[in-house]
Amino acid sequence: GDSVTQMEGPVTLSEEACLTINCTYTATGYPSLFWYVQYPGEGLQLLLKATKADDKGSNKGFEATYRKETTSFHLEKGSVQVSDSAVYFCALRGAAGNKLTFGGGTRVLVKP
């Protein structure tokens, strides 16, 4: 079945550092890929998405490129802020249905 693997946290960074969260997936066909973010005490928010190979999703300074050859969708930000402290979830939606399959989540802590 479909699965998503993302790097374990916590990831601790200083403000203005670069952030990369690795995400790889296993799926049949051509899934859509998503990054969701969960700020402390809040629900999940969609951060960005990509629906086909080589698509780049971007939002709030974050980017991720759908790499079919490496089955990856790594999340990157060039300069993080304290307000980026959150848990980040990589997810996929398979071609066959509506179910979202989530990775385990990566907690990011940005220190001033």
Add this chain to the structure above:
Amino acid sequence: SAVISQKPSRDICQRGTSLTIQCQVDSQVTMMFWYRQQPGQSLTLIATANQGSEATYESGFVIDKFPISRPNLTFSTLTVSNMSPEDSSIYLCSVGSAGGRSDTQYFGPGTRLTVL
């Protein structure tokens, strides 16, 4: 994107009791979903709530434990029945508009449940 509210936002319940969680959306949506997020874990889909038909449950989840209602296109409830401490989780409602793999799902704020 849809605005989704859930009630209650949190609750502490006794073992053996049941809790019904409500999910309200500000617009009509085709697909509604219920997820569970156990402490420190990722999200797992419990079921898809279809308006006018029975909910579709994922492997490991059964209707007797998690009955779901979907009376119209803007509302759904999830009941956690005969609760045990293992049911302590955040329960999240999610909605999608048209279905299909490119459709985005939006999430409610969640209901934090603690079972003593």
